[in-house]
Amino acid sequence: MGNENNRELTMAAAISEGMAQEMERDENVFVMGEDVAKYGGIFGATGGLLDRFGADRVMDTPISETAFIGAATGAAAEGMRPVVELMFVDFFGVCMDQIYNHMAKNIYMSGGNVKLPVVLTTAIGGGYNDAAQHSQCLYGLFAHVPGLKIVVPSNAYDAKGMMIEAIRDDNPVMYFFHKGIMGLLWMAYFTGSTTHVPEESYTVPFGKAKVVREGNDITLVTLSQMVHKSMQAAETLESDGISVEVIDLRTLVPLDKDTILNSVAKTNRLCVADEDYLSFGLSGEIVAIVAENLDSIDLTCPVKRLAVKDMPIPYSPPLENAAIPQSSDIENTIRGMMA
Amino acid sequence: MIEPTTDKMLWMYEQMLIIREFEETMVNIYLEGKLPPEIQEGLAFDIGSGPVPGEMHLAAGQEPVAVGTCAHLKKDDTITGTHRPHHFAIAKGVSINALAAEIFGKVTGLGRGKGGHMHLFDVENKFGCSGIIGAGMPQACGAALAAKKKGKDWVTVTFFGEGAANQGSFHESLNLAALWNLPVIFICEDNSYAISVTKDESTAIANNADRAAGYGMPGVSVDNNDALEVFSVVGEAVSRARAGEGPSLIECKTDRYLGHFQGDAEAYRPEGEVEKLRENDPIDLLRDHLVASDAMSDDNEKEIKDRASATVKAAYEFARASDYPDTSEVAQHVFV
Ligand SMILES: Cc1ncc(C[n+]2csc(CCOP(=O)(O)OP(=O)(O)O)c2C)c(N)n1
Ligand SMILES: [Mg+2]
Numbered sequence: 001m002g003n004e005n006n007r008e009l010t011m012a013a014a015i016s017e018g019m020a021q022e023m024e025r026d027e028n029v030f031v032m033g034e035d036v037a038k039y040g041g042i043f044g045a046t047g048g049l050l051d052r053f054g055a056d057r058v059m060d061t062p063i064s065e066t067a068f069i070g071a072a073t074g075a076a077a078e079g080m081r082p083v084v085e086l087m088f089v090d091f092f093g094v095c096m097d098q099i100y101n102h103m104a105k106n107i108y109m110s111g112g113n114v115k116l117p118v119v120l121t122t123a124i125g126g127g128y129n130d131a132a133q134h135s136q137c138l139y140g141l142f143a144h145v146p147g148l149k150i151v152v153p154s155n156a157y158d159a160k161g162m163m164i165e166a167i168r169d170d171n172p173v174m175y176f177f178h179k180g181i182m183g184l185l186w187m188a189y190f191t192g193s194t195t196h197v198p199e200e201s202y203t204v205p206f207g208k209a210k211v212v213r214e215g216n217d218i219t220l221v222t223l224s225q226m227v228h229k230s231m232q233a234a235e236t237l238e239s240d241g242i243s244v245e246v247i248d249l250r251t252l253v254p255l256d257k258d259t260i261l262n263s264v265a266k267t268n269r270l271c272v273a274d275e276d277y278l279s280f281g282l283s284g285e286i287v288a289i290v291a292e293n294l295d296s297i298d299l300t301c302p303v304k305r306l307a308v309k310d311m312p313i314p315y316s317p318p319l320e321n322a323a324i325p326q327s328s329d330i331e332n333t334i335r336g337m338m339a
Numbered sequence: 340m341i342e343p344t345t346d347k348m349l350w351m352y353e354q355m356l357i358i359r360e361f362e363e364t365m366v367n368i369y370l371e372g373k374l375p376p377e378i379q380e381g382l383a384f385d386i387g388s389g390p391v392p393g394e395m396h397l398a399a400g401q402e403p404v405a406v407g408t409c410a411h412l413k414k415d416d417t418i419t420g421t422h423r424p425h426h427f428a429i430a431k432g433v434s435i436n437a438l439a440a441e442i443f444g445k446v447t448g449l450g451r452g453k454g455g456h457m458h459l460f461d462v463e464n465k466f467g468c469s470g471i472i473g474a475g476m477p478q479a480c481g482a483a484l485a486a487k488k489k490g491k492d493w494v495t496v497t498f499f500g501e502g503a504a505n506q507g508s509f510h511e512s513l514n515l516a517a518l519w520n521l522p523v524i525f526i527c528e529d530n531s532y533a534i535s536v537t538k539d540e541s542t543a544i545a546n547n548a549d550r551a552a553g554y555g556m557p558g559v560s561v562d563n564n565d566a567l568e569v570f571s572v573v574g575e576a577v578s579r580a581r582a583g584e585g586p587s588l589i590e591c592k593t594d595r596y597l598g599h600f601q602g603d604a605e606a607y608r609p610e611g612e613v614e615k616l617r618e619n620d621p622i623d624l625l626r627d628h629l630v631a632s633d634a635m636s637d638d639n640e641k642e643i644k645d646r647a648s649a650t651v652k653a654a655y656e657f658a659r660a661s662d663y664p665d666t667s668e669v670a671q672h673v674f675v
Binding site: 034035038039042060061062063064065066067090091093094127128129130131132133134185186187188189191309310311312314315316317318319321322323 | 376378379381382383384385386387388392393394441444445448450451452453454455456457458469470471472473502503505506507508533534535536540541542602606607663664666668669670673
């Protein structure tokens with residue numbers, strides 16, 4: 001490794017390090033899910049934890065998501081701090097009641113008497129042709145129901161800090177990691193997601209978006225893997241004299257409206273780049289927030305949204321490529337807005 | 340014991356050969372363009388590259404369950420299946436060319452390339468499957484309910500892994516099928532693993548067939564990975580279902596020779612396990628039976644093997660030669 005101050009980690013390693021440090025600090029923290037122990041998580045988010053903490057604290061579960069995700073809520077209500085993995089977000093359907101009606105609502109329905117320090121981790125995203133049931137993002141769906149904090153890191157530094165923040169939170173946190181930025185050895189990824197990660201424990205607060213690139217001409221609001229596609233587009237556009245400000249939302253709930261509004265007030269143009277479905281979701285929400293503040297913001301052109309245009313993710317490579325917004329789509333859209 | 344006719348046995352043998360060759364050929368095709376990955380330095384493999392990207396779950400070793408079951412099915416009978424669907428799709432009579440083309444994402448595929456290998460639909464042969472564990476069982480109940488309402492003697496078979504038997508949909512579907520006396524045959528392919536999690540680690544009882552009693556239907560366990568035993572047990576269940584006597588649960592102990600998906604390092608497998616399993620290859624078992632009972636001559640065997648190889652070869656050639664769908668199709672077929 002050499003100088004540990006410059007140490008770089010993949011996002012997968014950063015996530016599991018965050019979990020490990022919290023497990024060391026607090027014996028109430030434990031991890032469960034399908035293939036999280038021996039396998040270390042299909043996407044490596046729990047790699048190495050079994051060897052360090054043993055099978056009592058790192059538990060492989062049967063394929064019974066309603067039971068074990070509901071069990072996480074139940075254990076959290078008793079003061080444990082479970083981290084529970086839903087292997088792919090696409091599988092939410094078999095356990096949605098436990099998430100949507102219980103994990104998300106029991107605190108409120110108890111008048112704030114119940115605490116639910118549970119972290120539900122899950123893999124999102126396409127780009128490797130895993131088709132309609134294994135490629136969705138769906139964070140917008142979960143952000144829609146009140147009562148779940150929604151965390152969507154784009155890089156290793158944020159991933160570790162937000163994992164530690166999530167475990168320490170007394171509220172349920174859904175933590176979405178995109179497969180194409182985990183730094184896996186078996187899936188091409190955006191290397192910008194592998195970053196310096198301090199060895200010591202630290203937190204990244206929720207509700208603070210990050211301006212990952214400053215610019216004057218247009219505000220590009222994005223998150224997760226799409227941050228990296230956006231940065232590529234912004235770099236290309238820069239050479240054509242278009243200055244793009246890229247905002248990484250980092251968390252959807254809570255949402256940092258101020259950073260978005262301040263940026264759009266400066267650039268007077270807004271584009272949202274998202275890998276979730278277009279209609280009734282994240283991109284519409286961001287646009288609505290800006291629309292609600294047009295008394296203090298001038299827009300010089302209509303807003304644009306890039307997202308999956310309301311079709312399931314197709315398998316066939318050329319179709320998948322067309323369904324999911326790519327860097328070139330972002331680039332072309334912004335050029336159109338500047339014309 | 341229900342015995343197949345010689346013709347049926349020969350059919351089963353040929354189907355097993357086709358399935359095995361289809362799956363083992365795919366092992367190599369799948370690696371094309373992925374290894375060494377040109378797309379990014381430092382990777383061991385890139386799942387998103389090559390002519391067949393995405394996950395790939397193969398069923399080599401599990402052929403007896405598919406052929407022993409499908410030997411009883413007619414075109415009008417329905418199958419709902421899993422993420423590991425090639426073996427029973429082929430045995431059900433789904434076009435192997437259209438299957439291969441779908442796996443290649445081509446427009447000539449079963450779903451015009453939209454579905455991919457876990458999501459195969461063939462209306463004509465009444466076949467469907469899903470990548471969501473446990474998803475096939477409720478829909479099987481629906482297909483059986485439809486047959487009943489239409490007054491047909493059609494049966495529905497739903498395949499699922501032993502891992503899926505811990506999913507809520509399994510338990511709900513068994514109750515529904517028994518309650519409504521539906522012509523469904525629940526076939527659990529117990530290959531001992533759900534990815535890295537063994538059945539011992541996931542299931543509190545030894546035999547899923549025992550769970551049938553809790554829902555009021557017969558449950559039978561087939562302990563050897565033997566096509567003739569599967570044939571016999573499923574035959575009885577299909578007869579019951581056709582006669583309006585209701586659902587059955589059958590658990591077939593079988594073997595997964597390959598990784599959960601291709602690219603699986605299988606660190607969880609005891610060393611030498613696969614080699615041991617392969618010593619009891621069910622294809623050899625049926626072959627030996629055919630030869631010993633004078634049902635298959637050497638010439639006969641060669642002819643069957645050649646035909647099976649040619650079938651698989653032609654399917655993959657068809658898939659490669661086919662076109663990708665035009666990107667203008669991407670927004671089509673969300674609705675009909
Ligand atoms: C609802 C749901 N949970 C988890 C998964 C991920 N997954 C895919 S295959 C698999 C193991 C399935 O095991 P089993 O049912 O025994 O079938 P096998 O793979 O052995 O054929 C898992 C956990 C999924 N696809 N759907
Ligand atoms: Mg299994």
